[in-house]
Amino acid sequence: MEIAAFYAFSGLAIVSALFILFSKNLIYAAFALFLTFLGVAALYVLAGADFLAVTQIMVYVGGILVLLIFGIMLTQKTDREAVSSTPNRVIVSITRQFSGFIVGAGLFGFLSYIIAMSNFKMTGETNISRSTLKTIGVKLMTSHLLPFEIAAILLLVALIGAAYLALNRNPAHD
Amino acid sequence: MINIPVEHYLIVAAALFSIGLAIAITKQHLIGILLGIELMLNAVNINLIAFSRHDPEKIGGQLFALFVIVVAAAEVTVALAIILRVYGHFRSVNPDKINELKK
Numbered sequence: 001m002e003i004a005a006f007y008a009f010s011g012l013a014i015v016s017a018l019f020i021l022f023s024k025n026l027i028y029a030a031f032a033l034f035l036t037f038l039g040v041a042a043l044y045v046l047a048g049a050d051f052l053a054v055t056q057i058m059v060y061v062g063g064i065l066v067l068l069i070f071g072i073m074l075t076q077k078t079d080r081e082a083v084s085s086t087p088n089r090v091i092v093s094i095t096r097q098f099s100g101f102i103v104g105a106g107l108f109g110f111l112s113y114i115i116a117m118s119n120f121k122m123t124g125e126t127n128i129s130r131s132t133l134k135t136i137g138v139k140l141m142t143s144h145l146l147p148f149e150i151a152a153i154l155l156l157v158a159l160i161g162a163a164y165l166a167l168n169r170n171p172a173h174d
Numbered sequence: 175m176i177n178i179p180v181e182h183y184l185i186v187a188a189a190l191f192s193i194g195l196a197i198a199i200t201k202q203h204l205i206g207i208l209l210g211i212e213l214m215l216n217a218v219n220i221n222l223i224a225f226s227r228h229d230p231e232k233i234g235g236q237l238f239a240l241f242v243i244v245v246a247a248a249e250v251t252v253a254l255a256i257i258l259r260v261y262g263h264f265r266s267v268n269p270d271k272i273n274e275l276k277k
Contacts, residue, residue: 104196
């Protein structure tokens, strides 16, 4: 049962990732990325990381993906006649497709060779029946307090920086 | 409860990472490149969480993945703001057409 769920969700993630790769329409690619994120969140649950799965859905699906779709809609092409027939078209040249395929397939072959050659000796007890929420909370407030605070400052800086960059300071161009 | 071997997680993560890299190379659209980068960050998180399953006492992998998610959120907001500025300047999001710092 668990094995079947694992293969179903990893298949969902990989197939929708391949759909992003081959899709010409960027909006469809963004929605396929939604499916990929859901599949990855299910893989987190199967690996016993319940808090990370919920975080993944809330941050990626609820935040990042909506932001990306807004970005796609705000940066549309100006040639209107091409837009009406083929909306959100991404130009993909043959040479780029070829090089992307070569690099991706080569990297996958290399990584799977390494994974097949490696022999992991797992010593720890695999305990995935208990919720990790309490452990994460305690760790964040004790041993990982400094990275936690740095992450808070990073988010604040990114918020201010993004708002400053997105402000239209030079109306002569628009 | 049957345990899924860690190699299966690693293979899925390697496939997602390779597809993300191919997307980032192939798409001639700045937001398409961002989609690929997000996919690669997710694939790395799968690795971290798969190994963290064998360490339930001090779950370092899950905490690392949490910080990766935070950095990814910060990165995508700043990247989208920069893309909007670039689009305002050049009226294009094709990275091949953007080859000067000032117009």
